[in-house]
Amino acid sequence: MFKKVLIANRGEIAVRIIRACRELGIHTVAVYSTADRNALHAQIADEAVCIGPAPSKDSYLNVRALISACEITGAEAIHPGFGFLSENPEFARMCEKCGIVFIGPRATSIEMLGDKAQAKESMKEAGVPVIMGSDGAIANVHAAHTLARDLGFPVLIKASAGGGGRGIRAVHNDDELEPMMKAAKQEALACFGNDQIYMEKFIENPKHIEIQILADNYGDVIWLGERDCSMQRRNQKVLEEAPSPASFMTDELRRKMGEAACRAARVCGYRNAGTIEFLVDKNGDFYFMEMNTRIQVEHPITEAVTGIDLVKQQLLIASGEHLSIKQEDVKLSGHSIECRINAENPLLDFRPSPGEIRSLFIPGGPGIRVDTAVYQGYEIPPQYDSMIAKLIVHGKDRAEAIAKMTWALSEFIVDGVATNVDFQLKLIRCQEFLDGNYDNGFLNRVDLLKDERSKS
Numbered sequence: 001m002f003k004k005v006l007i008a009n010r011g012e013i014a015v016r017i018i019r020a021c022r023e024l025g026i027h028t029v030a031v032y033s034t035a036d037r038n039a040l041h042a043q044i045a046d047e048a049v050c051i052g053p054a055p056s057k058d059s060y061l062n063v064r065a066l067i068s069a070c071e072i073t074g075a076e077a078i079h080p081g082f083g084f085l086s087e088n089p090e091f092a093r094m095c096e097k098c099g100i101v102f103i104g105p106r107a108t109s110i111e112m113l114g115d116k117a118q119a120k121e122s123m124k125e126a127g128v129p130v131i132m133g134s135d136g137a138i139a140n141v142h143a144a145h146t147l148a149r150d151l152g153f154p155v156l157i158k159a160s161a162g163g164g165g166r167g168i169r170a171v172h173n174d175d176e177l178e179p180m181m182k183a184a185k186q187e188a189l190a191c192f193g194n195d196q197i198y199m200e201k202f203i204e205n206p207k208h209i210e211i212q213i214l215a216d217n218y219g220d221v222i223w224l225g226e227r228d229c230s231m232q233r234r235n236q237k238v239l240e241e242a243p244s245p246a247s248f249m250t251d252e253l254r255r256k257m258g259e260a261a262c263r264a265a266r267v268c269g270y271r272n273a274g275t276i277e278f279l280v281d282k283n284g285d286f287y288f289m290e291m292n293t294r295i296q297v298e299h300p301i302t303e304a305v306t307g308i309d310l311v312k313q314q315l316l317i318a319s320g321e322h323l324s325i326k327q328e329d330v331k332l333s334g335h336s337i338e339c340r341i342n343a344e345n346p347l348l349d350f351r352p353s354p355g356e357i358r359s360l361f362i363p364g365g366p367g368i369r370v371d372t373a374v375y376q377g378y379e380i381p382p383q384y385d386s387m388i389a390k391l392i393v394h395g396k397d398r399a400e401a402i403a404k405m406t407w408a409l410s411e412f413i414v415d416g417v418a419t420n421v422d423f424q425l426k427l428i429r430c431q432e433f434l435d436g437n438y439d440n441g442f443l444n445r446v447d448l449l450k451d452e453r454s455k456s
């Protein structure tokens with residue numbers, strides 16, 4: 001096992017990784033920007049290195065500074081967390097070149113799967129069903145018109161390098177196609193430095209169901225159940241649950257998806273933890289959408305229902321251990337829900353709300369887990385993501401998980417900044433959620449804040 005690991009990230013995920021290292025007796029090196037001098041991850045790690053000024057491109061995305069920090073501190077491996085450089089093949093390759101273990105898949109796998117249009121082609125060849133659309137990237141507007149008419153409107157234009165729900169545009173008719181392609185390209189270039197786009201048939205009201213996998217360096221692959229991430233706003237996840245409500249998911253569908261996910265991982269010689277995202281339509285037909293080659297935000301709900309610590313598994317796999325868990329050892333137990341707690345104002349179109357947390361109360365009790373890096377008096381910097389905590393509950397069944405989430409959200413207090421805590425509370429209290437009857441379009445169709453808006 002490694003003696004020292006550098007965590008190339010910030011916020012709750014950096015803290016989460018530091019804790020996993022602790023349990024394995026690994027020394028940790030945190031890195032921080034000048035805006036994060038008082039950040040929790042920089043305080044609880046064994047060592048902390050400043051890697052640059054506040055803007056991400058000068059710090060958390062600064063490959064040279066990160067590699068130097070490894071060399072100075074003698075860290076043998078880097079855990080990239082999620083976001084930032086976690087899915088950047090050049091960074092993984094640079095680590096490999098410098099003799100630093102990148103805790104994740106090989107650079108070639110990240111590269112192949114990071115081009116989402118290309119990844120779909122590889123999956124097709126492996127016999128994994130994919131969403132109908134362009135073969136690879138779209139060459140030009142003319143080809144796009146022809147393809148869109150063949151597929152039938154509506155279609156989606158998506159960024160090949162996309163992530164975090166950005167660079168996606170729906171197109172309903174021929175007239176919209178060119179302007180939407182332009183808009184998607186612009187956003188893709190701004191967000192990902194790559195303006196390549198592809199087209200997919202727009203699937204009406206699907207469910208987003210993803211499968212967690214673990215693969216070791218010797219070809220063993222297992223799947224760890226599904227996560228239902230259909231509760232989305234603007235293609236971004238808001239709340240996740242595992243398993244998917246029983247009104248929708250069957251053991252047979254789960255097994256089919258799990259096996260398809262393992263097949264997908266095997267074709268690309270995948271290593272370490274990964275997630276295969278699928279869309280599932282009303283008929284229960286599922287389609288590969290993308291593979292995320294990193295630990296995911298919502299990984300704790302899988303940990304809750306499987307009892308497996310995914311970050312520790314990442315560390316063990318990267319250090320060269322064989323998977324000690326066999327597929328038949330994976331047993332799903334109870335029900336888990338995660339609410340993403342963001343510093344944002346739902347009434348101002350969910351605009352980020354950075355600033356000082358004047359008072360804070362974090363709920364606890366049986367079956368409650370809060371992953372966070374904030375504390376009373378902490379100043380949320382405006383430069384980074386607005387997610388400040390993840391509230392995760394685990395109950396014996398879905399009803400118990402919902403009951404726990406309801407009181408945990410009611411107890412959660414964050415003063416000084418606006419948050420989406422009350423929004424989440426409304427969400428888990430609404431009838432459709434209670435019935436497990438929702439799909440990816442739910443939050444676009446239903447305005448949970450109607451009453452609030454009319455008051456203000």
Ligand code: ADP
Nearest residue numbers: 082083084161162163164165237296297298385
């Ligand atoms: P998950 O799939 O783990 O639920 P999200 O899609 O919510 O993750 O993304 C996790 C975090 O990583 C978010 O903060 C998001 O902004 C960021 N992110 C995801 N993909 C990319 C990417 N390709 N480039 C930059 N940031 C990304």
Ligand code: ADP
Nearest residue numbers: 131162163164165166200201202203208235440
């Ligand atoms: P990202 O890389 O930004 O996570 P994804 O390809 O995973 O992008 O898509 C994000 C979300 O957008 C999905 O969870 C889903 O809600 C929606 N989406 C993506 N592709 C389609 C599609 N073809 N039809 C309908 N919805 C889609």
Ligand code: MG
Nearest residue numbers: 163164277290
């Ligand atoms: Mg996705």
